[in-house]
Amino acid sequence: MTTIDALHAEWMGKAEYREAYDALDEEFALAAAMIEARAKAGLTQEQVAQRMNTTQTVVARLESGRSKPSTRTLERFADATGARLKISFEPLRKTA
Numbered sequence: 733m734t735t736i737d738a739l740h741a742e743w744m745g746k747a748e749y750r751e752a753y754d755a756l757d758e759e760f761a762l763a764a765a766m767i768e769a770r771a772k773a774g775l776t777q778e779q780v781a782q783r784m785n786t787t788q789t790v791v792a793r794l795e796s797g798r799s800k801p802s803t804r805t806l807e808r809f810a811d812a813t814g815a816r817l818k819i820s821f822e823p824l825r826k827t828a
Contacts, residue, residue, distance in 0.1 A: 763797030766809060770795070773813040783812035
């Protein structure tokens with residue numbers, strides 16, 4: 733039986749797959765950072781939602797990585813979790 737890790741390793745050798753995977757990296761990095769901020773604050777999604785004056789469903793959607801939240805929403809999330817929002821610009825990766 734082939735594992736997902738083995739398939740991923742194999743597919744990363746294909747340029748089209750690797751480009752699609754890399755394109756999702758930023759999207760999932762934001763979601764992971766939001767989950768990490770909430771976990772460090774020791775809060776549930778419901779507690780963050782209450783602090784943001786929204787619903788748990790909205791927080792779950794934000795943490796899923798399926799939406800692109802506004803800067804204002806990210807600021808509200810940061811405030812709710814006791815974190816500081818930091819946005820930066822970084823040079824693009826150069827490909828060979």
